[in-house]
Amino acid sequence: MKSTRISFRLFLLICLLAAFSLSASAQETKQPAAPLGPAVVPSYIDRSVKPGDDFFLYSNGEWIKHTEIPDDRSYYSPGSPVEDETQKRIADLIIGESKSGGKERKIDDLYQSYMDEAALESKGLSQLKPHLDAIAAIRDKKELARALGETLRADVDALNNTSFHTPNLFGLWVAPDFNDSDHYTAYLLQGGLGLPDREYYLANSESMREIRTKYQAYISTMLRLAGFSDPDARAERIVALEHAIAEKHISLADDNDVHKANNPWKKSDFAVKAPGLDWAEYFRGAGLTPQKNFIVWQPTAFAGEAALVESTPLETWKNWLAFHLINAQAAGLPKAFSDEQFAFYGKTLSGTPQQRPRWKRGVSLVDGFLGDDVGRLYAAKYFPPESKARVQAIVNNLLAVYRKRIEALTWMNPSTKAEAEAKLDALYVGVGYGESWHDYSNFVVKPDDLFGNLWRGRLAAYQRQVARLGKPIDRKEWSMTPQTVNAVNLPLQNALNFPAGILQPPFFDPKAPDAANYGSIGAVIGHEISHTFDSEGSAFDSKGRLRNWWTPEDFAHFKAATASLAAQHDTYKPFPDLAINGRQTLAENIADLAGLAAAYDAFQAALDGKPAPAQGGFNGDQQFFLAFGQSWAEKLRDAALRQQVLTDEHSPGHWRVLTVRNIDAWYAAFQVQPGDKLYLAPAERVKIW
Numbered sequence: 001m002k003s004t005r006i007s008f009r010l011f012l013l014i015c016l017l018a019a020f021s022l023s024a025s026a027q028e029t030k031q032p033a034a035p036l037g038p039a040v041v042p043s044y045i046d047r048s049v050k051p052g053d054d055f056f057l058y059s060n061g062e063w064i065k066h067t068e069i070p071d072d073r074s075y076y077s078p079g080s081p082v083e084d085e086t087q088k089r090i091a092d093l094i095i096g097e098s099k100s101g102g103k104e105r106k107i108d109d110l111y112q113s114y115m116d117e118a119a120l121e122s123k124g125l126s127q128l129k130p131h132l133d134a135i136a137a138i139r140d141k142k143e144l145a146r147a148l149g150e151t152l153r154a155d156v157d158a159l160n161n162t163s164f165h166t167p168n169l170f171g172l173w174v175a176p177d178f179n180d181s182d183h184y185t186a187y188l189l190q191g192g193l194g195l196p197d198r199e200y201y202l203a204n205s206e207s208m209r210e211i212r213t214k215y216q217a218y219i220s221t222m223l224r225l226a227g228f229s230d231p232d233a234r235a236e237r238i239v240a241l242e243h244a245i246a247e248k249h250i251s252l253a254d255d256n257d258v259h260k261a262n263n264p265w266k267k268s269d270f271a272v273k274a275p276g277l278d279w280a281e282y283f284r285g286a287g288l289t290p291q292k293n294f295i296v297w298q299p300t301a302f303a304g305e306a307a308l309v310e311s312t313p314l315e316t317w318k319n320w321l322a323f324h325l326i327n328a329q330a331a332g333l334p335k336a337f338s339d340e341q342f343a344f345y346g347k348t349l350s351g352t353p354q355q356r357p358r359w360k361r362g363v364s365l366v367d368g369f370l371g372d373d374v375g376r377l378y379a380a381k382y383f384p385p386e387s388k389a390r391v392q393a394i395v396n397n398l399l400a401v402y403r404k405r406i407e408a409l410t411w412m413n414p415s416t417k418a419e420a421e422a423k424l425d426a427l428y429v430g431v432g433y434g435e436s437w438h439d440y441s442n443f444v445v446k447p448d449d450l451f452g453n454l455w456r457g458r459l460a461a462y463q464r465q466v467a468r469l470g471k472p473i474d475r476k477e478w479s480m481t482p483q484t485v486n487a488v489n490l491p492l493q494n495a496l497n498f499p500a501g502i503l504q505p506p507f508f509d510p511k512a513p514d515a516a517n518y519g520s521i522g523a524v525i526g527h528e529i530s531h532t533f534d535s536e537g538s539a540f541d542s543k544g545r546l547r548n549w550w551t552p553e554d555f556a557h558f559k560a561a562t563a564s565l566a567a568q569h570d571t572y573k574p575f576p577d578l579a580i581n582g583r584q585t586l587a588e589n590i591a592d593l594a595g596l597a598a599a600y601d602a603f604q605a606a607l608d609g610k611p612a613p614a615q616g617g618f619n620g621d622q623q624f625f626l627a628f629g630q631s632w633a634e635k636l637r638d639a640a641l642r643q644q645v646l647t648d649e650h651s652p653g654h655w656r657v658l659t660v661r662n663i664d665a666w667y668a669a670f671q672v673q674p675g676d677k678l679y680l681a682p683a684e685r686v687k688i689w
């Protein structure tokens with residue numbers, strides 16, 4: 001579960017609305033990737049900060065002082081140029097494919113449809129009109145239920161790429177069944193909000209009130225542009241409805257608790273457990289009439305939202321449907337619509353002053369809809385076999401370390417250890433790219449029809465997922481494309497993916513010293529492996545089934561240790577009025593801690609008793625921890641940081657780096673003493689795996 005890195009998630013909402021890929025974002029001026037290397041960069045270090053007071057600022061303070069976030073971004077890190085370079089490569093592949101036929105023809109047609117702005121202006125509202133007419137023609141709640149069903153898309157992912165947000169009433173995720181991990185089933189998740197999370201509706205801070213006011217104004221503007229009368233009054237009712245929906249939603253921290261999510265409902269259960277919505281019509285609209293079994297992630301939200309369908313006037317729902325249609329299709333409408341969308345979702349919600357150039361957005365769009373077609377080309381051109389071999393060696397060392405660490409745990413009973421070891425033995429670790437490619441043949445792309453391409457692309461993706469329901473699972477299936485600069489753990493498949501995109505400097509370099517590779521990509525790999533055993537991963541057995549394989553006393557120990565890690569993070573305050581939520585970020589923090597500890601052991605094992613060569617005046621251990629600290633260097637705009645703290649399962653980079661305070665070797669490496677701000681007495685250092 002849970003991708004490793006955060007940067008791209010900040011674009012989540014815009015990405016969902018415009019169906020852009022979550023991968024590589026881009027910036028106008030390309031920076032040289034060369035001096036970054038995975039070795040420690042001494043010029044980033046702020047020697048005026050004591051390592052024991054703030055290891056993030058010590059590792060990165062000078063880089064922070066001398067780095068400006070580009071205007072078209074909400075976030076910047078030393079990895080951003082890598083994302084840029086990757087995006088540039090993707091763009092070259094896409095644009096370079098324009099002359100060929102077949103699959104590549106589709107890539108080019110989609111890209112051209114995005115670039116043809118004149119066509120968007122000349123078509124105006126003509127393609128939107130029939131959709132709006134269909135909504136206007138809805139006569140009763142039965143027809144409404146059908147229309148709501150027709151909006152269901154495969155746009156959420158609870159455990160792999162972790163996206164809990166859909167602006168549609170509900171979202172579908174097709175994945176191995178919690179209770180039968182050999183077959184795919186249908187998970188349904190709460191939805192219906194245009195803002196990123198329920199907190200945006202319910203929190204009473206001034207910044208949230210301001211966002212709500214601007215959101216309502218944005219809805220009104222979009223309705224006015226689409227030709228609606230009385231847009232202010234309609235917008236007010238839409239926001240009131242979404243506020244009522246938000247009150248029914250469960251929190252992100254609860255979303256992350258798989259034990260609360262395992263609620264198998266038969267189709268006939270819906271009318272009884274969530275009355276108010278005509279479910280037979282809903283499922284007919286969604287094309288899910290033949291599907292008998294579902295897992296409902298948030299039962300109380302389903303009951304609450306279904307009741308709102310009954311109690312809220314039909315006209316309000318029709319306005320809500322119309323707004324969300326316009327919002328989802330904005331990129332395929334005249335420029336005024338996408339400009340307004342960026343002004344709200346880009347500027348107001350993320351603090352990004354300027355929109356990325358159109359060609360970059362076009363590349364993201366193609367990458368989002370045809371990611372594996374692009375990935376096939378990318379992997380062939382940019383992932384050398386020697387990188388694969390070297391990464392595989394690091395992975396094997398880390399797996400060996402985990403095995404040893406589990407064996408050595410004094411608090412764990414042999415029966416629990418045996419299943420933990422079985423999980424490691426069965427783990428599938430994919431390096432570079434997958435063993436098969438997604439087939440996009442059901443997606444019809446037309447070079448002069450962006451509106452239609454957006455619509456058909458999302459529908460085709462949905463239909464591909466629905467077609468998998470009930471089929472046997474493929475444990476080796478990837479959930480990321482090769483060009484993604486990220487990594488992921490897939491708990492229901494007991495599998496890891498390390499795409500080619502992250503296996504390059506500054507994360508990994510086959511020519512770099514071990515200290516740097518283990519501190520950077522080693523900690524990332526360790527992080528992903530340890531998701532196998534984090535607060536959620538520990539709930540799945542070696543076959544990916546949701547099953548309790550722990551003895552009660554082992555589990556009690558695990559809970560106590562993880563609770564103290566959550567408490568540690570609760571004390572971190574990125575803003576005076578906003579602290580990190582230790583429970584919401586717990587799984588990621590466990591993964592950071594276990595991953596760093598394992599990477600350190602694997603680094604020591606790789607040294608095989610020989611001293612690590614000094615570099616830039618730093619010994620091996622210092623290089624290892626600095627490489628870790630620098631791998632999380634980042635700058636975020638305040639609005640984006642706030643959004644991350646509220647909506648993300650990852651702590652921001654600054655606080656992830658503070659994980660070091662739980663590792664004994666860090667104290668020795670930097671002579672950290674009592675009285676230093678990060679100092680923890682040995683008994684207070686959290687040790688889990």
Ligand SMILES: [Zn+2]
Pocket residue numbers: 001002003004527528531588591
């Ligand atoms: Zn993670």
